[in-house]
């Protein structure tokens with residue numbers, strides 16, 4: 598385990614093993630409490646199958662239940678936080694092959710409906726990761742949308758991230774939904790800024806020994822842990838981006854990924870969320886590593902779908 602969490606705290610995982618510095622359960626709790634203290638209402642995880650949204654088969658992001666609020670409708674509170682159960686089928690070919698793709702996962706998020714914007718979203722994300730969770734600032738890299746000078750300036754001038762650890766990327770990386778200006782879908786969208794954890798050079802060495810590496814590289818050295826979306830536009834069918842009545846914030850941090858970082862394990866399947874269950878699937882089904890991770894991911898999706906009586 599890496600020395601990443603500076604508070605020297607012991608806790609127990611689901612199985613009573615005292616081998617973790619912080620459990621996933623505790624990370625989730627601290628996240629929701631952190632944003633509650635900043636004036637957010639804790640919203641329950643929405644149904645895995647959206648009830649009033651015919652455009653979606655499954656809930657795949659924390660913002661799905663807040664689509665109307667992003668359009669300026671039905672706002673009973675202007676700040677929300679949640680831990681949303683998600684099911685995504687878009688990355689299905691990667692499940693089992695990589696250390697961090699799942700069909701079922703949990704997304705931590707904080708949301709602003711016409712309330713705070715970039716400055717607060719960036720400052721609070723940084724405060725949570727470096728102060729609450731104790732992650733070393735030097736391990737964190739930032740990406741911003743290529744034209745977003747405002748976000749760049751907040752990271753560089755206010756948070757003091759050196760220019761060498763901030764990259765400007767285009768719309769397929771730093772717009773949400775990805776490439777929305779060009780390809781859609783229609784609806785709320787905007788530029789985003791992502792926070793990456795650097796696992797160190799040893800993870801890039803095998804793939805490119807001499808080339809420089811940054812968060813735009815997919816060698817596995819950099820892992821995106823948190824996406825801060827500055828939801829500012831309503832995309833129309835003709836591709837125009839119409840400014841929304843008010844600017845919004847939509848963030849998403851995969852609980853499995855941040856847990857892996859804080860527990861010092863490279864694979865999500867080795868976190869306290871999964872390790873004992875994955876080993877059980879492995880022992881009982883006798884499959885190769887990629888297949889038991891694949892089987893586990895689908896079993897967890899099925900479990901939550903059956904619980905919803907689907």
Ligand SMILES: [Zn+2]
Nearest residue numbers: 801810814816
């Ligand atoms: Zn690389």
